[in-house]
Amino acid sequence: MKNSNKGLNHDEPILFEIGGVDKSGVDLNKPTFKENFIGECFEDREIGLPGLSEPESIRHYVRLSRKNYSIDAGLYPLGSCTMKHNPRLNEKLARLKGFSEVHPLQPLSTCQGALELIDEISIWLKELTGMKAVTMTPKAGAQGELCGMLAIKKAIEARNECNRTKVLVPDSAHGTNPATAAFLGFDVVTIKSDKNGRLNFDDFKENVDKDFAAAMITNPNTCGLFEDDIIEIANYIHDAGGYLYCDGANFNALVGKVRPGDLGIDAMHINLHKTFSTPHGGGGPGSGPVVFSDILKDFCPAPLLKKDEENYYLVENHNDKDIDKSFGRLCVFHGQMGMFVRALSYMMSHGSDGLRQVSEDAVLNANYIKSSLEGILTPAYEGYCMHEVLFNDDFLSGTGVETIDFAKALIDKGYHPMTIYFPLVVHGALLVEPTETESKNSIDQFIETIRELASKTQDGEDFFKKAPIYTPIRRLDETKAARNPVLRWQKNDVIAAE
Amino acid sequence: MAEIYFTKDHEWIKVEDNIGVVGITAYASEQLGDIVFVELPEEGITAEIGKDIAVVESVKAASEVYSPVSGTITKSNEDLNSTPEIVNEDPVGKGWFYEIEISNNDELSGLMSEEEYQKHIGD
Numbered sequence: 001m002k003n004s005n006k007g008l009n010h011d012e013p014i015l016f017e018i019g020g021v022d023k024s025g026v027d028l029n030k031p032t033f034k035e036n037f038i039g040e041c042f043e044d045r046e047i048g049l050p051g052l053s054e055p056e057s058i059r060h061y062v063r064l065s066r067k068n069y070s071i072d073a074g075l076y077p078l079g080s081c082t083m084k085h086n087p088r089l090n091e092k093l094a095r096l097k098g099f100s101e102v103h104p105l106q107p108l109s110t111c112q113g114a115l116e117l118i119d120e121i122s123i124w125l126k127e128l129t130g131m132k133a134v135t136m137t138p139k140a141g142a143q144g145e146l147c148g149m150l151a152i153k154k155a156i157e158a159r160n161e162c163n164r165t166k167v168l169v170p171d172s173a174h175g176t177n178p179a180t181a182a183f184l185g186f187d188v189v190t191i192k193s194d195k196n197g198r199l200n201f202d203d204f205k206e207n208v209d210k211d212f213a214a215a216m217i218t219n220p221n222t223c224g225l226f227e228d229d230i231i232e233i234a235n236y237i238h239d240a241g242g243y244l245y246c247d248g249a250n251f252n253a254l255v256g257k258v259r260p261g262d263l264g265i266d267a268m269h270i271n272l273h274k275t276f277s278t279p280h281g282g283g284g285p286g287s288g289p290v291v292f293s294d295i296l297k298d299f300c301p302a303p304l305l306k307k308d309e310e311n312y313y314l315v316e317n318h319n320d321k322d323i324d325k326s327f328g329r330l331c332v333f334h335g336q337m338g339m340f341v342r343a344l345s346y347m348m349s350h351g352s353d354g355l356r357q358v359s360e361d362a363v364l365n366a367n368y369i370k371s372s373l374e375g376i377l378t379p380a381y382e383g384y385c386m387h388e389v390l391f392n393d394d395f396l397s398g399t400g401v402e403t404i405d406f407a408k409a410l411i412d413k414g415y416h417p418m419t420i421y422f423p424l425v426v427h428g429a430l431l432v433e434p435t436e437t438e439s440k441n442s443i444d445q446f447i448e449t450i451r452e453l454a455s456k457t458q459d460g461e462d463f464f465k466k467a468p469i470y471t472p473i474r475r476l477d478e479t480k481a482a483r484n485p486v487l488r489w490q491k492n493d494v495i496a497a498e
Numbered sequence: 499m500a501e502i503y504f505t506k507d508h509e510w511i512k513v514e515d516n517i518g519v520v521g522i523t524a525y526a527s528e529q530l531g532d533i534v535f536v537e538l539p540e541e542g543i544t545a546e547i548g549k550d551i552a553v554v555e556s557v558k559a560a561s562e563v564y565s566p567v568s569g570t571i572t573k574s575n576e577d578l579n580s581t582p583e584i585v586n587e588d589p590v591g592k593g594w595f596y597e598i599e600i601s602n603n604d605e606l607s608g609l610m611s612e613e614e615y616q617k618h619i620g621d
Binding site: 175421424478479482483 | 532534535555557558559560561582583
């Protein structure tokens with residue numbers, strides 16, 4: 001077995017390579033099955049599971065956990081797209097038994113508190129977005145997009161205007177936007193960004209015709225810029241009989257400052273993990289509630305949560321007049337309860353002034369990085385940014401170093417790299433989102449590291465091409481991995497024998 | 499004698515009579531980096547000028563390939579399924595994407611010459 005340990009940073013093989021079928025960590029009696037209930041399917045043979053001692057298996061998982069660079073270990077320039085700080089108070093409240101042990105099939109009379117919490121968070125979301133209705137069920141941002149676009153599709157059908165099949169999406173959009181529209185049978189037309197990184201309104205107008213159904217716009221967009229023309233765009237869309245879907249992934253830059261409802265948005269998903277600090281990625285699950293404007297509110301999915309004089313109840317029957325225009329049911333149950341508790345805990349502990357400060361601090365931190373690195377890195381666009389700052393690779397020109405090399409060198413300096421090569425509209429993009437919780441000290445350290453690396457690019461490319469050096473596994477061959485993906489571990493000698 | 503034309507979206511088309519062979523330019527393949535997957539159009543389907551017809555995926559990004567002309571797809575380069583790297587190695591040769599029977603040769607007048615294209619990417 002090869003040893004790639006680096007210092008105290010251990011390389012870790014998989015369980016099958018550590019354990020052996022001839023070993024066992026526990027002392028079990030030999031099982032004696034006389035009868036089984038699966039008839040002929042029963043097979044009695046070795047299945048080759050590895051045996052490990054207790055310390056071996058503990059070490060395996062502890063070592064794996066130490067490979068995980070996380071927001072709890074240091075600044076994470078990928079930002080809220082991957083993880084921002086999850087306040088521990090949220091975790092404490094989510095572990096209250098009434099929330100953590102609630103079951104979606106238990107009688108409603110026994111979980112009124114949980115329903116009240118869903119109602120409460122719905123009110124917060126409608127208030128913060130200035131929208132008329134909200135559905136809490138979508139399981140993530142992408143499903144939220146699907147939900148919003150299904151409601152738009154249903155609204156178009158209700159107007160007997162099924163000829164409207166065209167959805168306009170800017171070229172800086174998240175890939176899920178065109179994917180969602182295409183999945184629903186819409187024809188996607190890409191709108192080019194202008195030189196300021198915003199949607200090209202003239203190009204947009206030229207593509208609005210009688211087939212126009214909707215536009216999917218991210219605001220602030222993926223370049224970290226506010227779409228200044230958003231109100232004019234929304235008016236233009238509505239005059240043309242279309243709908244405006246907003247990808248709410250970057251709502252964390254606006255919460256408490258701008259209400260999407262005031263911008264003319266008809267539907268928007270909210271990533272609870274991005275804006276309201278619930279865990280996701282490895283710690284998920286995600287949650288993507290969708291808010292709707294007045295003209296779409298009748299089409300949002302079932303169930304509908306309502307309250308009579310005393311009790312909360314769910315409107316689920318599609319014949320009920322409250323939901324008879326709904327596009328139907330999106331999810332089996334009511335949504336990600338654990339995430340609702342965490343998000344509401346975040347909202348209530350911050351209060352409306354605190355949430356406004358979250359946005360302000362997120363934007364301030366990004367702009368602090370931008371201005372500190374002016375003349376060191378090359379910002380893709382002039383002027384202030386929102387919660388994230390986008391650089392291009394002009395500062396690397398002539399050095400032989402590419403964006404990927406710069407990112408890999410950052411690993412050796414103890415930072416997870418920022419988002420690279422996205423959005424696609426910027427050459428060799430480096431996108432940094434510090435989030436609102438980083439202290440000035442922590443951001444200054446990061447800036448200092450970037451400065452040091454940037455000055456090193458003038459000494460030639462060698463240092464960068466070799467990076468990372470201090471990881472158990474060095475530079476991965478991404479091309480080979482994509483061209484010849486090995487998706488299943490197989491024991492080589494077994495394959496050879498067969 | 500085949501003529502070669504270019505689009506502003508970095509496709510090339512080599513035309514002989516009313517048959518065209520389409521691929522992406524050397525500049526495009528360099529910008530994309532190592533290409534790992536190409537999705538080709540099926541034979542017999544109709545392509546429309548400026549509409550997406552194929553997808554090319556590299557380690558950095560997935561991009562759409564837009565048909566430089568309208569017509570019917572007569573052949574796809576099957577070699578790209580197993581060895582997409584030939585797009586990087588020989589983009590304007592062995593790395594071609596598909597062959598198309600051009601429905602209207604007048605559309606070619608809207609495309610760029612090699613010289614114009616070099617100027618376009620120089621900007």
